[in-house]
Amino acid sequence: LFENNVFSPHHPILIYLAMFRRFLSRSSQQRVNQLSHPSGAFNTNRFPSSAFTTFSALSQQSRSFSTPSQPYDAIIIGGGHNGLICSSYLAMKQKRVLVLERRHCVGGAAVSEEMYPGFVFSRCSYLCSLLRPQIIKELELKKYGLEFLERRPASFTPLRNGNDYLMLGMSPEDDYREIAKFSEKDAKNYAKYQAYLEKFSLALERLVDLPPFDPKSEDSYYSQRESIVALVREGLGIGVQEASEFTDIILSPASKILRRWFETDVLQATLSTDAIIGEFASPETPGSAYVLLHHVFNDLGFGRGVWAYVRGGMGAVSEACAASARAKGVEIRTNHSVKSVLLNSNKEAKGVVLEDGTEISSKVVISACDPDRSFLKLVHEQYPDALPEDFRKRVESINYNSATFKINLAVDKLPNFKAIPNSADNTPGPQHRGTIHFEETIPEIHEAYSESYTSKMPSKRPVIEMTIPSSLDKTISPEGKHVVQLFTQYAPYHLPEGCSWDDPGRREEYAQTVYNIIEEYCPGFKDSILYEDLLSPVDIERIFGLKGGNIFHGSISLDQLYWQRPAEKWSRHTTPIKGYYMAASGTHPGGGVMGSCGKNAASIVLSKAKF
Numbered sequence: 001l002f003e004n005n006v007f008s009p010h011h012p013i014l015i016y017l018a019m020f021r022r023f024l025s026r027s028s029q030q031r032v033n034q035l036s037h038p039s040g041a042f043n044t045n046r047f048p049s050s051a052f053t054t055f056s057a058l059s060q061q062s063r064s065f066s067t068p069s070q071p072y073d074a075i076i077i078g079g080g081h082n083g084l085i086c087s088s089y090l091a092m093k094q095k096r097v098l099v100l101e102r103r104h105c106v107g108g109a110a111v112s113e114e115m116y117p118g119f120v121f122s123r124c125s126y127l128c129s130l131l132r133p134q135i136i137k138e139l140e141l142k143k144y145g146l147e148f149l150e151r152r153p154a155s156f157t158p159l160r161n162g163n164d165y166l167m168l169g170m171s172p173e174d175d176y177r178e179i180a181k182f183s184e185k186d187a188k189n190y191a192k193y194q195a196y197l198e199k200f201s202l203a204l205e206r207l208v209d210l211p212p213f214d215p216k217s218e219d220s221y222y223s224q225r226e227s228i229v230a231l232v233r234e235g236l237g238i239g240v241q242e243a244s245e246f247t248d249i250i251l252s253p254a255s256k257i258l259r260r261w262f263e264t265d266v267l268q269a270t271l272s273t274d275a276i277i278g279e280f281a282s283p284e285t286p287g288s289a290y291v292l293l294h295h296v297f298n299d300l301g302f303g304r305g306v307w308a309y310v311r312g313g314m315g316a317v318s319e320a321c322a323a324s325a326r327a328k329g330v331e332i333r334t335n336h337s338v339k340s341v342l343l344n345s346n347k348e349a350k351g352v353v354l355e356d357g358t359e360i361s362s363k364v365v366i367s368a369c370d371p372d373r374s375f376l377k378l379v380h381e382q383y384p385d386a387l388p389e390d391f392r393k394r395v396e397s398i399n400y401n402s403a404t405f406k407i408n409l410a411v412d413k414l415p416n417f418k419a420i421p422n423s424a425d426n427t428p429g430p431q432h433r434g435t436i437h438f439e440e441t442i443p444e445i446h447e448a449y450s451e452s453y454t455s456k457m458p459s460k461r462p463v464i465e466m467t468i469p470s471s472l473d474k475t476i477s478p479e480g481k482h483v484v485q486l487f488t489q490y491a492p493y494h495l496p497e498g499c500s501w502d503d504p505g506r507r508e509e510y511a512q513t514v515y516n517i518i519e520e521y522c523p524g525f526k527d528s529i530l531y532e533d534l535l536s537p538v539d540i541e542r543i544f545g546l547k548g549g550n551i552f553h554g555s556i557s558l559d560q561l562y563w564q565r566p567a568e569k570w571s572r573h574t575t576p577i578k579g580y581y582m583a584a585s586g587t588h589p590g591g592g593v594m595g596s597c598g599k600n601a602a603s604i605v606l607s608k609a610k611f
Contacts, residue, residue, distance in 0.1 A: 071361035072098045073611050075352050076368055077338045077378065078545070078584065080108025083368030084321035084332075085598035086583040086605075088139050091328035093606055098360065099330060100352065102337040102545065105315070106322045108368070109544045109551060110593050112315025112476075116531035119483055120476040121408040122314040123533065124544050124551065126467060126485045127435075129307040130298045130594040131317065132209065144323035146316060148300050148308040149472045153430050157270045157437040158419035158521045165419040166266050169306065169434060182264040193261045198304055200246055201293045203234040208297065208589035208596045211604055212562045216569040223607075224572075250290045250558065255283040255442050257292070265441040272442050273465065278551045278591065280401040280490065282449035283442050287558045294556060294590070307435070309469045313476055317593060340382040341365050341580060347386045349579035364579045364609045366601060369545060370553040371395050371566040371586040379577060388576050394567040398586075399555040400548030403452060403490035404540065405462070407511055408533035411482050414468070415522040426480070428471035436466040438517055452490035457499075458510050462488045464517060481530070488514055493537035493548045501536040508534070552591025553584055562588055573601040574608070581605050 074090055076083045079101030087097045105111055109124035128148065136142065154169025167178050172191060180187035213227040221228065238246050249257060254275035258268045272283035274295045281288050296305030310316045322332055342351040342359055351361040367374035375395045379386055387395075416422045420431040439445050448459035470482040477483050491510055501507060511534055515526045537549025546553065554560055563571040566586045573581050583601035585591040 070096075071351065071363060072096050073362065074098070074364045074366055074605065074609075075100065075360060075362040076366045076583065077341075077352065077374075078102075078108060078368030079106035079318075079322070079332060079334065080368050080584065081110050081318050081321050081593055081595060082584050082598035082601075083108070083366070084318065084325050084330075085135060085139065085595045086366060086368065086602045087330045087332075088321070088325045088328055089599055089602035090605065091325065091330045095606075095611060097325075097330045098362070099325070099332045100336040100338055100354075100360075101332065101334045103543075104334055106332060106334060107315050107318030109546060110314040110318045111544075112313030112319075115408065115533050116410045118478040119410040119481070119531065120313050120315075121483060121533055122310075122469065122485065123408055123535065124406060124540060124546075125314045125593055126406075126469070126487065127307040128310050128314065128317060128593055129295070129300060129305065130592040131300070132298065132595050132599070133300070134209070135595040135599055139321065139324040141317075141320040141324060144320040144327075145312075146320040147311040148302075149311055149469075150302045150308055151306070151434050151472065153434045154306060155270055155434045155437060156420075156431045157266055157440070158417050158431075159266065159440060160520060162418035162521075165417075165431075166270060167430065167434075168270065170430070179264070179267060182267065183262070186262045186264045186267055189261050190267075194305075196261075197292060197296055199242075200238070200249055201296045201304070203238050203246070204293055205297045206230060206234055207562075208594065209600070211572040211600045212565075212588040214563040214568060214571045216563075217572050218569070218574070219572060248289075249293065251287060252289045253282075253284045253286055254288040254292055255446075257289045258283070258442070269439045269441050269445060270437050272445060273437060273439070273463065276445070276449075276463070276489070277465070277487070278402070278404055278489075279555060279557070280403040280449075280453070280492070281557075282446045284446045284449075290558060290561075291556060294592070298594075309467075309472055311473050311475060313469070313473075314593065338378065341367075341378050341577070343379075343383055343386060343577065347383065347577060349577050353382075363611055364581060364605060366581045366583050366605060368584045368598070370400075370547045370550075370584060371398055371582070372400070372547040373545060374582060374584070374586070375575070379580075386577060391567060391570065391576050398566060399557065399560060400550040401493070401555060402537045402540075402548045402550040403492050404537055404549055404551060405458070405488045405491035405510060405514075406535040406540065407486035407488065407514060408535075409484040409486065409529055410477070410531040411484050411525075411528040412530055413480075413528045414471075414482055415466070415484070415518070415525050415528070417522050419521070428468070432468045432471040434467075436468075438464045438466075438521060449490055452492055456492050456494060456496045458491040458513070459489075460513065461517060462490060462510075462514055464488050464514060466518070486514060486518075491536060493541070501538040507536055507539075510534075510536075553586035554591075556590045561590065565590060573604040579609070 073095035074097045076087050076099045079099050087099050090097050112120050113123050114120050153167045157166040176187045210227045213224050213231050254272050275288040275291045337355040338352045339355045340353045341349050342353050344350045349365040353359050452459045465487040467485045470477040518525045540546050540549035565588050583598050587597050
């Protein structure tokens with residue numbers, strides 16, 4: 001009101017609001033002491049004169065930063081997208097924030113790196129769809145270079161016979177024609193299936209922008225009222241009649257849901273891959289259908305569940321987040337590895353200790369790392385008695401099972417599919433733009449999972465998702481050459497006793513298995529490879545700090561969601577260590593380049609911390 005010249009800075013109402021703000025900031029006991037004489041009479045002398053500071057003065061105070069001689073308001077451990085987003089929201093409230101990143105670049109798993117001259121790889125995360133639109137808008141990420149590249153079609157599945165294929169995501173009419181090649185019934189059901197997923201994903205999506213309601217949290221129900229209202233509202237929105245459907249989709253195997261809707265094997269297989277990406281699970285695993293919803297939470301402007309490339313690779317998301325943060329005054333230091341959180345004698349966080357022994361003080365510490373690193377490495381190893389035993393055991397029991405092996409390739413020509421041969425001028429066609437699948441039935445996928453799970457060895461016929469971002473992004477490879485990304489599973493983190501991913505030739509042997517499968521559909525593919533970046537689950541853990549190579553900071557199975565993420569009572573970004581908070585994908589709503597974990601954490605820190 002003052003800034004819009006409705007009131008003068010010294011208007012009585014504004015003076016009263018300033019006084020009331022100071023008054024509410026005190027504890028209830030302090031208020032009792034300040035407002036009452038022993039006789040019970042009202043004590044006006046107990047108000048400090050500073051309580052009557054004008055509104056304009058308060059505004060100026062809130063815009064000033066701490067001086068360098070004072071501790072930081074917040075130190076964030078880890079410069080992934082969630083940590084960077086959290087830092088921006090804190091800085092927007094005039095907090096002095098330091099982000100410390102272990103690697104030479106920011107981004108965590110969302111990075112772009114030139115591993116071979118002229119070729120830029122999205123080394124870990126490779127597609128974007130879940131990044132929340134309000135975060136993009138509020139942090140002005142497009143102003144800082146973020147640009148999405150629409151992929152149409154969304155997917156291409158060639159069949160082993162060399163002639164047939166399934167292409168989805170061009171348009172509703174094209175989808176109908178494509179599916180009708182196999183089944184008219186399935187073609188009619190496809191739009192209904194998409195509406196079915198959208199109905200339930202919308203209900204869940206509205207919960208991702210708030211910390212979860214946690215009935216065991218130390219926060220009062222009143223302070224959790226927004227989360228409670230959202231949960232009740234969405235529950236009522238689903239309705240009693242549809243509650244059984246909703247329960248079915250979150251508890252069932254993906255295969256059960258897909259077989260109910262469709263009869264075509266290749267359509268079932270193509271759609272089922274969304275239920276298993278990054279998970280050591282099968283489409284036959286109970287609860288895997290929930291992950292179908294997780295992957296259609298958002299809309300970047302191309303339609304719900306449509307995944308996009310990012311110009312410059314996934315690192316461009318992180319660089320835009322970093323640029324936005326720096327513009328708001330956030331200090332970001334790379335090549336700064338944190339050894340531990342620094343606790344005082346009361347076991348309260350007061351800063352961090354770097355690997356070189358340097359101590360940096362702050363009022364609060366926020367971890368943007370997975371729960372294992374955040375608690376067991378950064379706290380428990382240095383302070384064995386700091387964490388309650390029951391909480392520590394919960395953290396130790398988090399499921400990080402992963403069977404993800406990422407392969408990034410520089411190739412000298414486009415893959416040439418037998419089902420749709422390349423054009424004479426070798427320009428990318430629709431078969432190159434989306435996600436390319438090589439599985440024709442759900443039983444094939446389940447067999448690959450079962451074989452690997454039982455033997456603890458990589459599948460003999462792994463599940464492969466191929467993407468070729470250079471088909472749309474000309475900035476990441478030389479003219480006429482391309483970047484091929486292969487997200488594959490199942491390749492377990494834990495191999496049998498006596499075997500290791502560091503054994504000579506182990507990674508290369510697995511990669512050849514993958515290439516041989518692709519060769520069935522694209523003769524000559526192996527000969528086109530100029531360079532390979534092979535990342536086993538062990539490498540993903542080692543390089544990107546993801547426990548067990550799990551890209552979600554812990555499985556997104558039902559027992560590790562909402563108030564169970566990372567543990568009940570501590571799901572609202574707080575921890576048993578006072579002044580220590582969590583802001584990464586190990587919290588609700590989970591993995592993916594979404595940003596909600598970082599933004600929600602900032603809201604909790606701002607509401608709780610005493611800066």
